[in-house]
Structures are given as structure tokens and as C-alpha cells.
Amino acid sequence: MQSIPLTAVPSQTFNAVLGGQNCTLNIYTLSTGLFMDVLISGIAVISGVLCLNRVRIVRDAYLGFIGDLAFTDTQGANDPDYTGLGTRYVLLYLEASDL
Numbered sequence: 591m592q593s594i595p596l597t598a599v600p601s602q603t604f605n606a607v608l609g610g611q612n613c614t615l616n617i618y619t620l621s622t623g624l625f626m627d628v629l630i631s632g633i634a635v636i637s638g639v640l641c642l643n644r645v646r647i648v649r650d651a652y653l654g655f656i657g658d659l660a661f662t663d664t665q666g667a668n669d670p671d672y673t674g675l676g677t678r679y680v681l682l683y684l685e686a687s688d689l
Contacts, residue, residue, distance in 0.1 A: 592683040594659075596675040608683045609656035617641070617681075619672050628655060642669045646684070658684045 616627040670679035
């Protein structure tokens, strides 16, 4: 398991190598919550996923993503919002062996 550093801003896009995959993660806020897109080498794996506390983002191996991603609330059981990203709400990369 690996923690991915985030900034407490409403929208952010960054690149990371996760499980040997060149990933782009888009995290953004809409009126209904925090959402995420996951791309590998510029190709969308999954888009518009609502980020919930301790719920995996990708979920299905057939999508071709090795491992998974999930947010966790370090101070309770709330769903993440941008104001606590990087402190209260931590994004975790779960390796295939963690699943």
C-alpha cells in the first residue's frame, strides 16, 4: 500500500507511476462530491467515479489497471472533500497483493 500526496484544492491533475503503470489522476469537485478519472498512458481506464470513504475506485481487474485506489478518512468515516485532501483524506494505491 502506498500513500499518494494530494493538495487541498478543488481540482488537481498529476502523473504517477503506480504498479509500473504511467498513470494520470484527475481529482475534481462537483456539486455532488469529489470525483476521479484514472488514465494509463493517456488512455482512460475509468472516468467520473464518485470518491467515497474506503471504497475502491477502479474495482474491476478487466479494466486493465494493476491494483486499485481508495480514499480513507483518518479522522472518522466521512466521504472525502477537497478541503481535507492530503491531511484528513488520504489517497492510497493498493497493490495487487493488497487486494
